[in-house]
Amino acid sequence: MNWTRSSRFWSNTVRKCIGEDRCARTSLWPVHRIAPGYRHFGRRIQSDDSPLIDRSFLAKLWEADRKLEGSREKRKRHRIGNYDRNGTQNRIGQYDRTPFGKPTLDATFVEGKPWKQPPPSQSVSGFLEPHSPEEVRVAPLLARSNLLITRDIEWANLVFGFEQENRYAIVDVCYPQSPVGLIREQSSIIARQLLRLRRPFVAYITDAMGNELFRVRRPFWWITSSIYAEVDGKEIGVVHRRWHLWRRVYDLYLGNKQFAVVENPGFWSWTFTLKDIDGKVLAEVDRDWRGFGFEIFTDAGQYVIRFGASDPVSRTGAAREVQELEVARHLTLSERAVAVALAISLDNDYFSRHGGW
Numbered sequence: 001m002n003w004t005r006s007s008r009f010w011s012n013t014v015r016k017c018i019g020e021d022r023c024a025r026t027s028l029w030p031v032h033r034i035a036p037g038y039r040h041f042g043r044r045i046q047s048d049d050s051p052l053i054d055r056s057f058l059a060k061l062w063e064a065d066r067k068l069e070g071s072r073e074k075r076k077r078h079r080i081g082n083y084d085r086n087g088t089q090n091r092i093g094q095y096d097r098t099p100f101g102k103p104t105l106d107a108t109f110v111e112g113k114p115w116k117q118p119p120p121s122q123s124v125s126g127f128l129e130p131h132s133p134e135e136v137r138v139a140p141l142l143a144r145s146n147l148l149i150t151r152d153i154e155w156a157n158l159v160f161g162f163e164q165e166n167r168y169a170i171v172d173v174c175y176p177q178s179p180v181g182l183i184r185e186q187s188s189i190i191a192r193q194l195l196r197l198r199r200p201f202v203a204y205i206t207d208a209m210g211n212e213l214f215r216v217r218r219p220f221w222w223i224t225s226s227i228y229a230e231v232d233g234k235e236i237g238v239v240h241r242r243w244h245l246w247r248r249v250y251d252l253y254l255g256n257k258q259f260a261v262v263e264n265p266g267f268w269s270w271t272f273t274l275k276d277i278d279g280k281v282l283a284e285v286d287r288d289w290r291g292f293g294f295e296i297f298t299d300a301g302q303y304v305i306r307f308g309a310s311d312p313v314s315r316t317g318a319a320r321e322v323q324e325l326e327v328a329r330h331l332t333l334s335e336r337a338v339a340v341a342l343a344i345s346l347d348n349d350y351f352s353r354h355g356g357w
Contacts, residue, residue, distance in 0.1 A: 271285075
């Protein structure tokens with residue numbers, strides 16, 4: 001079909017350029033005797049009746065060819081599409097934001113299929129009922145009992161020692177089929193190479209559709225680090241690291257009020273427990289062992305944030321085997337956003353040691 005259309009297009013073009021009287025000598029496609037190679041361009045012999053191939057003729061052919069290529073590209077772009085957040089098909093944008101550099105302006109689809117946000121594994125009511133617009137925004141991600149945060153392998157860092165932006169995928173263990181959120185760092189390439197772990201950065205936390213829910217901001221630090229949780233530019237909480245010779249101590253604040261503290265005994269312990277003023281457990285951040293190769297050669301760590309028991313309805317399949325954490329009280333949605341900021345700070349403070357040569 002395309003060959004026939006192209007042939008008809010070129011036939012009409014040549015007829016217009018040369019003239020209908022010359023094309024009428026043959027049945028379909030005229031076969032003309034072109035001037036020999038030694039003849040000067042744009043000239044012909046006196047008795048020769050072949051058409052004159054001059055610059056204007058070639059310019060017309062070039063213009064016709066450009067129009068044909070443009071129409072083909074337009075039809076090709078029309079056939080290629082993707083899905084937007086409403087499930088309707090549209091054309092692919094200029095750039096994409098799918099996780100870990102996969103070609104996708106939107107992270108709403110993988111290989112042409114839209115991602116669906118898994119439902120919360122904890123009821124958004126009672127202790128998890130949102131009390132502010134900020135909590136309403138983060139509820140689809142944080143109204144869950146357990147969050148598994150996995151960092152992507154940085155191949156440039158592994159091979160060349162080139163520090164890259166950190167990227168993470170967030171999975172609800174009750175719905176392991178697809179991620180419930182993504183984390184991507186944004187920082188200066190020069191600061192990453194020179195300052196390394198002390199570099200300032202902003203990490204964007206999105207849902208599975210690519211919608212930004214909140215962000216964490218970590219400024220440059222010298223002795224102790226701090227990381228801030230923000231929703232729509234409004235600061236909701238902060239995590240301050242307290243200096244100690246071997247213990248890992250963090251203070252978690254919601255606004256100006258401290259709601260939890262982490263006192264890890266030392267480098268041999270990979271469990272960071274959030275406790276209230278009475279020493280009761282509120283949540284827990286575990287750093288998992290991923291294997292000898294991952295731990296020795298990469299910074300691709302994995303963290304589990306435990307917020308407490310999930311709804312029995314959502315515990316299906318392998319989620320039934322997950323041991324739930326018993327807590328004194330459930331953290332609010334804003335406090336959970338600060339706990340996610342803590343996990344990101346832990347990864348950068350203690351478990352990102354493979355940068356550089």
